[in-house]
Amino acid sequence: MILGCGTSPAALFDARVKANPMARYNPAAAEPKWQKAWEEKDCFAAGRHSERPKYYVLEMFPYPSGKIHIGHVRNYAMGDVIARFKRARGFDVLHPMGWDAFGLPAENAAMQTGGHPKDWTYGNIEVMREQLKRMGLAIDWSREFATCDPEYYVHQQKLFLEFLDKGFVERRESLVNWDPVEMTVLANEQVVDGKGWRSGAPVERKSMSTWFFKITDRAEDLLDALDDGRLEGWPAHVKEMQRNWIGRSEGLMMSFPLSGDDLPQDKLPIYTTRPDTLYGASFLGVAPDHPLAKHFADKDPGAAAFVAECQAQGTSEADIEKAEKKGFRLPVTGRHPFTDEELPVYIANFILMQYGTGAIFACPAHDQRDLDFARKYGLNVIPVVCPPDADPSSFEVVDEAYVGPGSMMMSGFLDGLPAEEALPAAIKRIEEMGWGEGTTNYRLRDWGLSRQRYWGCPIPIIHCDNCGAVPVPADQLPVGLPPIDASEFKTPGNPLDRDSTKDWREVPCPECGRMARRETDTMDTFVDSSWYFARFASQPKDKPVEKADADAWMPVQQYIGGIEHAILHLLYARYFTRNLQECGYTEVSEPFTNLFTQGMVTHATFQDADGNWLFPEQVDVKGQRAFAVDGGAEVTIGSVEKMSKSKKNVVAPEAIADAYGADAARFFMLSDSPPERDVEWTDAGVEGAWRFANRVYETVAKGAGVLKANALMPDNLSDDLMALRRTTHKTIDGVTGDIEHFRFNKAIARLYEFLGACKGLKTEGDAGPVAAEALGALTQLTAPFMPHLAEECWELLGGDGLCTDAPWPDADEALLTEDVITLPIQVNGKRRGEIKVAPDAAEDAVKEAALAQADVARFMEGKTVRKVIVVPGRIVNVVVG
């Protein structure tokens, strides 16, 4: 149930009105009223105030999956607090909204319902827009767009062609990750544990000709920016994840000369980060899909069988851990650069073609994998790094490779050097010999963007047998998606590649005029979200963005979204922005100055006796137990988990808004838990927010009109009134700081405290202006969290215009300090009493007062005072013994 005790929202509201007919807050009436008022005044249009500093706040835009869920409410409430706060602080704020609208779920829905992805998507957008509007967000809706609008993706196609022209994109044949369920290629970032990120199906490797963004060309700068201060406003763990993902390593690229009959290559290039251990080399290895392995597999059935075996090997985490190190000896040897020894060459199942050169030299003494392999095949194990506490003459490696520091042994010219010095020395020698060079290597690989799907941005290319891949001329853009009968989506695969779209696909080559074939792949939807923030800032018809307008807003000063995008979206957007910069669309290289990753919304799960999941509204929770609303059978209360449709532990934002109003939902989502942490949705929690709203309203109602009547603050106020003023200004100061630092839960705790302080305040005489100040502040400080309630209160108090337009209150420094403070007194570190002193009281006077305090004196009885520590304004500690 939405209300814990089975009371209907309407009944609850009626009961309140009955109890107190004079003061009642009715969100159902107030919320639409103020939303209309904001819309009529066009309060949230960005770019109206050229004299103000600009502020761009953005939440990751939603995928139009059907309905808004409560996680969206939390996400957008955070951005909204920032937007409203910055607006009140005198900024010209850009806070836009749009739709990440291309993507596979639309095709899946089409497959299931027999509809068309386009209708499904735009229908969802209609619904979700209305839901978001009900939340009362301070959004500039005039800038709204969906990425599936041709007016948006036409520019994406232009960008693609421009990037192609500049060499940022290329087409190449390569092994790709093929998801057999989605029937599409996936980027490396979209393969998790060897499985498709959405389908969960084991990914197959397939050779295809597809398009790549050459993100590796920018690996160095993407990495450097993580550390050079450009991303100071990002959480450390997100930067760490990107750092790991880019995976920079320093090492040596070198080639071993090969000997053998009928070789496809006379040298074997390898990459290593441990050239210091070269003297410990006992074999060379290549990946099963390495060209050398393929060469021998073609003529040797034994090699072919081994390669096939490796390819059948699973790629899941568990498979990898279990997999035994295996190899196949090739009739080839490689010559060691320093010793001239001929090293055997193996195909080895643990070598990855995608990393480095797909080939290694193996030093079993100092690498566990190499050691396992060497033991299996009886190869030499030569220790060359001697641990600091070991004797070089007797040091041996048995079952465990030694990977720690030490000094070189059995290493010719390197002998005696510490390993960290031997490393550059070995590189230098190899370079002098002309066998290789020191290089930087990255784990990051190019971003494959081709997807064999319908519902995405078409890649504007025409393939001609004569002219190759030819860009679609600018005057023919956009390449739109051809209309397709909804029934086509019943068949898995890409409808763009079937008979029904022949007319769309078969077109003359723009260069030679002969019949050619349109590219049927569409772009990865992560392309759509890699530049939308720039388009929000500037939306000219004829180009992606107008540089001056884009740069007026960019970079996004505050970006807010889920941690699940720490790598994919955030890395792609950073990469894309660099491309935009190089094409002259913006000055900035980093799109997001400050990043905030918010936690998820969780909820308890419920299961009936048969193990079926139940929705929260199907369950009546009574204390520790729960019962089915329908039938009354006992229900098992399960763990608190991330809300998911499959476990039905979801709540509908509209139902919450109906019962308590959007303000209460927003407020609850930001109270209790720090915003970066997960928060558990509970009925009790949202009821607390609802109670707060009503108490604020009732408190303010008692001071109705007070803002109109009391402009001037009298000079000599009573102690009580001064105390209230101090509380008011401390609250202003505290809430302001809390919002600036994303401590919404603490800001809300302060509002609760302040509300308590405002209870029962008087409005006559001198108290009038003090009440006006306090209630005005209470209203304005609540406004970013509960904007509708705040407008209602503002109107009651007689404030000018809209609360939304009122400037943020300033805290008066002079009122932030007390004239008397309570100082705790400790005796030997334990609190024994307290004294009241002026904050600037002299140390000696404080000392004297502390020692004289009755409770303190009791604990000092019969003992000698050794030392008295006075921390001004904080504490006094008396050391006795």
Added chain:
RNA sequence: GCGGGCGUGAUGGAAUUGGUAGACAUAGCGGACUUAAAAUCCGCAGCCUUAUGGCGUGGGGGUUCGAGUCCCCCCGCCCGCACCA
């Protein structure tokens, strides 16, 4: 395995960064109002104890006048990466 984070009442969480541990909220208990219940308002509330007092921030040790906060060891949980040479 590597990297990062965390551990505070029944619960979510505060603690001015080394200075009164438990703000604020939720659940709970008591009271007022009510025929009654709900709602609302007021009050209580870390644990043990008769007040005095003692104990208390995962466990153990240390530094300090003083430790939730700093250092060392251990235990537990969460997240990311992972056959990356």
